[in-house]
Amino acid sequence: MTATEQIFYPALGKSLEDVQKTLNGSILVVPTVSVANVPQLAIDLLIHSLGLTLVGRLSDKYLYPFAGPRDAPSLPTPTTPISSGISTAIEVYNSPKLNLTVIQLRAPPLPNCRRAFVRSTLAPFVSQFKFSETIVAGSSNAALSEAVPPPRFKLFHKKSGPSADLAGVDSLSSRLAGLSIGKDLAGEMASEAPLSPVELPESGFTLDALVEIAALQGPSISGQSTSTGKPTLAKVCAAVIYVYEGDNFYDAHEFADRLAAVCGLDVSAVKSALPQPPKKRHATGEEPPKWVEPLSWQGVYGKEIPIGLEEGLYS
Numbered sequence: 632m633t634a635t636e637q638i639f640y641p642a643l644g645k646s647l648e649d650v651q652k653t654l655n656g657s658i659l660v661v662p663t664v665s666v667a668n669v670p671q672l673a674i675d676l677l678i679h680s681l682g683l684t685l686v687g688r689l690s691d692k693y694l695y696p697f698a699g700p701r702d703a704p705s706l707p708t709p710t711t712p713i714s715s716g717i718s719t720a721i722e723v724y725n726s727p728k729l730n731l732t733v734i735q736l737r738a739p740p741l742p743n744c745r746r747a748f749v750r751s752t753l754a755p756f757v758s759q760f761k762f763s764e765t766i767v768a769g770s771s772n773a774a775l776s777e778a779v780p781p782p783r784f785k786l787f788h789k790k791s792g793p794s795a796d797l798a799g800v801d802s803l804s805s806r807l808a809g810l811s812i813g814k815d816l817a818g819e820m821a822s823e824a825p826l827s828p829v830e831l832p833e834s835g836f837t838l839d840a841l842v843e844i845a846a847l848q849g850p851s852i853s854g855q856s857t858s859t860g861k862p863t864l865a866k867v868c869a870a871v872i873y874v875y876e877g878d879n880f881y882d883a884h885e886f887a888d889r890l891a892a893v894c895g896l897d898v899s900a901v902k903s904a905l906p907q908p909p910k911k912r913h914a915t916g917e918e919p920p921k922w923v924e925p926l927s928w929q930g931v932y933g934k935e936i937p938i939g940l941e942e943g944l945y946s
Contacts, residue, residue, distance in 0.1 A: 638752055639723070639759070641687045643716075650686050651760060653725055657732045658894050659762040661753065663769040663835035664739040667874045670768040672883030673890055674735050676922035679704040680887075680905055681896075683724035683733060689756060691720040693748035697738040702925040706906040721752075731894055732762065740836065749839045758847050765844050765867040766893055768886070769837030773873040777830070784889055787838075787869040789845035831871060841869045868893075880928065887922050 641650050660677070662670035677683065679702070691697070697720040720738040725731065740748040757765055773781040831837055844867045870893055872886045891898050902920040910918065 636690070636692075638690045638755055639687055640689075642685045645686060653686065653727055654723075654732050654760040654762065656761065656763050657725065657727075657730045659757065659760075659765045660731070660733045660890060660894065661765065661767050661840060662734065662736055663767065663837045663840070664736055665770040665835035665837065666772045666833040667770055667876050667879040667882065669770040669872055669874050669879050669882045669886050671736060672879065673768065673886040674733050675702070675925050675928075676883060676887040677731075677733055677891065678724050678735060679925050680923040681726055681729060681731070681901070683726050683731070685722055686725045686732075687723045688719050689721040689723065689734070690752055691738065693740050693744040693752060694720045694736075695738040695741060696720065699737075702927045705924045705926050705929060706908065729894075729896065731896075732760075745836050746839050749836050749843050753840055754843045754847060757844050763866065766890065767837055767840045767844070767867065767869040768890055769831065769834045769869055769871045770882075770886075771831040771837075771871055771873050772833040773875050775832035776873055781873045783873060785871045785873070786893075787841060787871065788867070789841055834871065837869050837871065841867060880924075884922055 639647070639650075641647050660674065662674045664671065697718075699718045701716050701718050718737060720736070722735045722737075724733050724735060776782070870889060872882060872889070874882045888898050891901065899920075902922060905920060905923055907918075907920055
């Protein structure tokens, strides 16, 4: 992509200057199009639960064309307005209150364009908007994992020599350390790079994004310099969930828990404040609070099968 090509388009009614001020210094979460689409599903949950609003779109030059109706929360939430318009292939959402920015990716890169997309769209976007930290959310096929049993979650970072500045990764890990929900993730760090693609089968551009964003110079991202005045690596890591293909809604809810924890949110408090669906008629015991699902999820499997004498076969 040449210097004259535009990669970011502000949403209607927003100026580029205002968006830059809003995104500057926030934490960015980037989902990959990978096995079972769990990262994208988890981002859906965060968007509709945390009141993230659309601030703009990125260039879809290297993505499959996509356009569709806008989604909405399945439950009324005062912080998530139902907006009109269309959804596009790659959109940017933000919450100034939470200092959180997420990308929602609804289309995969075109054939042979995966690295071009990362280098010419994602990396320049991260550099231009000066995010404090970047989290690449990926999924990998547990059936092809070399570990037996495969890990559930893993946190990767790119190391560049013994003097590399890993403060960004350390801060991400420390936020998980005090949370029981993140202990399994925080304890599994891969510190050497480059990582073999065999380690993350069917993970999309997870490793490409990790390497490219980490190669960006720290001061150009954070606007800060180190005590020595030397450039530092960008603060970036890849949070990966290992899954099997199938009904992956549960995986998405669990991954959303981990991503929210990595971003420093109090997951239990946030979910407890969310509206909850009505309790199912035949459910027993207390159900833990859940993230708010978008309306589009309700059409995946159709209506639930009626059960029991009152609703089922003999009704």
